[in-house]
Amino acid sequence: MTTEPMVSVVIATYNMGQYLPDAVASVLAQSWKNLEVIVVDDGSTDDTSDQMERFSKDSRVRYFPTENRGQPRAKNRGLKEASGEFIAFCDADDLWDPKKLDVQMPHFKDPQVGVVYSEVTYIDQDGRAISKPQPYERHSGKVTNNLVIKNFVPFGSAVFRRECMEKNGCFDEELPMGIDWDLWLRYSVDWNFTYVKDVTYIYRIWPGQMSKNYRGRYDNAFRILNKFISNYPGAVPEKLKSRAWADMYVSRGMAVAGGERIFFEPLKNVLFGLRFDFFYWPAWRALAKLVTRRI
The missing domain is CATH 1.20.5 (Single alpha-helices involved in coiled-coils or other helix-helix interfaces)
Known part of the structure; x- marks a missing residue:
C-alpha cells in the first residue's frame, strides 16, 4: 500500500499522434508510482486514437476524446477528471524526466507551498538535445511581484496542490493564449512557489508547433495583466x-x-x-x- 499522495497528470492533445505515446510513456515511467494520466483529445483528426490503444490496458491512463474546443477547455476537462491531491501537466510533444515527481514532491511538506516548478531542457523533433539559454531568472517564495513582470514558470515543469485549483480557479477559457501566466498570477496571491534547479521537463522544439504569433501573445498578455490588476488591486x-x-x-x-x-x-x-x-x-x-x- 503506497503512502505517496496521488498525482494527476493532464495531457491535452490535438493532432500529436506522432509524439503523444512518448509523452504518456515518460509520465508512466516515473519512479513515483501513485499517479494517473488523463489524456484529453481536443478533436484530433490524425491517428491519436489509434496511438492511445497501446495504453488501453493500463488502469493508470484515461483517454477522453472530445470535440475541438481549444486548449483552455481541454485542460479544464482534464482538471475536472483529475482525482489526485496534486496536479501536473505534460504537453503532448514533450517529455518528463523519470525522477521528476521524486524531486519535486518533497517540497510540498511545507503547507504554504502551492506550486513547485523546475528547470527545463530542450530537444528537437528527432529527440536530439538543443542548447538554449534560459531567458528568465527563477524565483521562490512569494513571487507575485516578480511574476507580474515576467512569467518565469515553465508550464509543464510545474506541480500544484489541488487546493490551489479549488481556491483560485482553473484556466480562463476566454483566453486563447497565455493561460498559464494567468493561472500562476492568481495562485501566487495565496500560495508560495518553490523553484527546483533540477531539470525535470524536456521541451521539444519542432517546425509543426503552434506559430509564433507574438502579436496575439502580447494582446492576450495585456488582457491578463489588466485583469489581474483589476481583480487583485492590492496584490502589487x-x-x-x-x-x-x-x-x-x-x-x-x-x-x-x-x-x-x-x-x-x-x-x-x-x-x-x-x-x-x-x-x-x-x-x-x-x-x-x-x-x-x-x-
Whole structure:
C-alpha cells in the first residue's frame, strides 16, 4: 500500500499522434508510482486514437476524446477528471524526466507551498538535445511581484496542490493564449512557489508547433495583466504596476521589431513604456538597440 499522495497528470492533445505515446510513456515511467494520466483529445483528426490503444490496458491512463474546443477547455476537462491531491501537466510533444515527481514532491511538506516548478531542457523533433539559454531568472517564495513582470514558470515543469485549483480557479477559457501566466498570477496571491534547479521537463522544439504569433501573445498578455490588476488591486504596489506596464510595452515593441524588422511602431511602444517607468533600464537598453538597429 503506497503512502505517496496521488498525482494527476493532464495531457491535452490535438493532432500529436506522432509524439503523444512518448509523452504518456515518460509520465508512466516515473519512479513515483501513485499517479494517473488523463489524456484529453481536443478533436484530433490524425491517428491519436489509434496511438492511445497501446495504453488501453493500463488502469493508470484515461483517454477522453472530445470535440475541438481549444486548449483552455481541454485542460479544464482534464482538471475536472483529475482525482489526485496534486496536479501536473505534460504537453503532448514533450517529455518528463523519470525522477521528476521524486524531486519535486518533497517540497510540498511545507503547507504554504502551492506550486513547485523546475528547470527545463530542450530537444528537437528527432529527440536530439538543443542548447538554449534560459531567458528568465527563477524565483521562490512569494513571487507575485516578480511574476507580474515576467512569467518565469515553465508550464509543464510545474506541480500544484489541488487546493490551489479549488481556491483560485482553473484556466480562463476566454483566453486563447497565455493561460498559464494567468493561472500562476492568481495562485501566487495565496500560495508560495518553490523553484527546483533540477531539470525535470524536456521541451521539444519542432517546425509543426503552434506559430509564433507574438502579436496575439502580447494582446492576450495585456488582457491578463489588466485583469489581474483589476481583480487583485492590492496584490502589487503601484510602482510595480507601472513597471509591469512598462515591461509589457517594451517587450511587445521588441518582439515586433525582431519579427517584422520595422522601426516606428516598436519605438512608440518603447517610449510609451518609459512613460510608465522612466527609470526602467531594460527600456533604455531596448531603445538603444532600436536606434542602432541591433535587433
